[in-house]
Amino acid sequence: DTGVSQNPRHKITKRGQNVTFRCDPISEHNRLYWYRQTLGQGPEFLTYFQNEAQLEKSRLLSDRFSAERPKGSFSTLEIQRTEQGDSAMYLCASSFGNQPQHFGDGTRLSIL
């Protein structure tokens, strides 16, 4: 499978816990994006990397959220001290330059 891969597919955790998601982009893609999607809404942009550099962060990305792409390949998104409002689908996408983005199947986060 050469598409965008996200793990885990589903994460259930108690409020206050930390969670980390992983995204493996398509190998030749230099850009990687994180989005959050809640029920009935379109995806909302969180942050984006070009190679290993994080070039933009949405104001939605509070200080409890951090994303890394240490070697310009896979990326991780960590949420610290999770809150009920963090429950959502977290989508990762990758692209080569300005070409259309390809999306992973997402990680669904449920906060108890």
Add this chain to the structure above:
Amino acid sequence: EDKVVQSPLSLVVHEGDTVTLNCSYEVTNFRSLLWYKQEKKAPTFLFMLTSSGIEKKSGRLSSILDKKELSSILNITATQTGDSAIYLCVVGRDDKIIFGKGTRLHILP
């Protein structure tokens, strides 16, 4: 503030009907407009439009961009139950894309 507005938000039609989905945008440094289809999981790419007035077609789906009106339409003819999905309009500017809220299309058999 950049925005992408889709209409209608929800649409229910019978199999075989033709539907037109609308997207309007106000985005600085517009680069492209894309349509995605989202069923249960990841959005899948349908079309990328950069030039005004040139229709892109794939099977029963077609789309066109009007840069003067800052809008695009997505047409689906002879709809099938498998067309039921959320259709997302996305506008690309510089290094990021802005999503509309989507149109939820439901096709009744």
